[in-house]
Amino acid sequence: MGMTITIEIADQKVGEDTFEKIYSYFQYIDNTFSVFKETSEISRINRGEIEKKDYSSDMKEIFKLSEQTKYDTNGYFDIQTPSGTYNPSGLVKGWAIYNASKILLADGFQNFYVDAGGDIQTHGLNTEGKPWSIGIRNPFHPETEIIKVLSLGNNEGVATSGNYIRGQHIYNPLTKENQLQDIVSVTIIAANVYEADRFATAVFAMGREGIHFIEKQKGLEGYAIDAKGIATMTSGFTMYVKK
């Protein structure tokens, strides 16, 4: 998937092997689900080389979860592309991060976060014994600026979906007005990163309606930024904003 994985463990007595274990788990995920790898299971499925009954158990689970998510998001989330192939990227990342956090928990760790490409599962508290502070990237200056700081102390997950390149088009005076209204970034806070990721993907596809969809979902809060740099948040979002 070509993304940075960052793990910070605030508990004492953490060895190099723990990090190795998590990294190799992500390596396995990439080797199985990356549509950019010709040898991955998903690529082989897309070439018709594997029958449904022969899918690996993780692949079967991802297909099952994708069906569920398609239903939960009124069809906005769909791993089937217009060409008929499957791309489960919008769900696999959150699922894998959540699984990685479960591995850490099983190994006895309580205070950590797992960040893969900007989607994050937190657990416990940071090294200062405080809630994890998570910045939200400015979609217009993604390399230099954050525009919100979240305070997560109850094992929450957070995920952001967006298209920053499109966001930069707002400076083009020839851009049509309706394109200016586009959502360029959606951040979702949920009980875990799997929930946050799958809804962030779907909500981004919904455009301006998306944040209203999130408002209606129990246990989800969101922050959607449009192409004009105006953010709209769900009613419970400010609970998580660091003052």
Place this chain on the structure above:
Amino acid sequence: MNKKYILSSLVIITFITYAFYQQITGTDNSVAIKKSANTIPTAPVAQQALPVADKPKTTTTGGQYKDGTYTSSVTNAYYGNVQVEAIISGGKISDVQFLQYPQDRSRSAQISSHAMPILISEAIQAQSANVNTVSGATDLSGAFTQSLQSALDQAKNS
């Protein structure tokens, strides 16, 4: 029998006597209309009360309520305040007037359709970068910290 029992018995007896007196005399029961006005929470409920106003009784005997004009307390009906005034004539409700009702029609319509709740919007603003990690759509976490640091270094040195 201890003191508490005696006291509560007295209270109960007083109530029964009072209710009995009310039933016989058919007078002063303004408490009841005030209470019913207080509990009118929304327009639909008030509409149910309106047909009563269409056929006011003019008899003065057997009426439930004492003649007069009664104003309810203000009730919050979620999308706005509701306050009504009930006019009692001949012991019956002869009219119900709305003193207050939600007038922001578009907002009420939005809430009742559950389509587009009002959500807070704001212009995004740069924040301090003192965070554990950053949520974003692209793979720039490392680059972010580095470039921010370089920007800060420049800021220090300039």
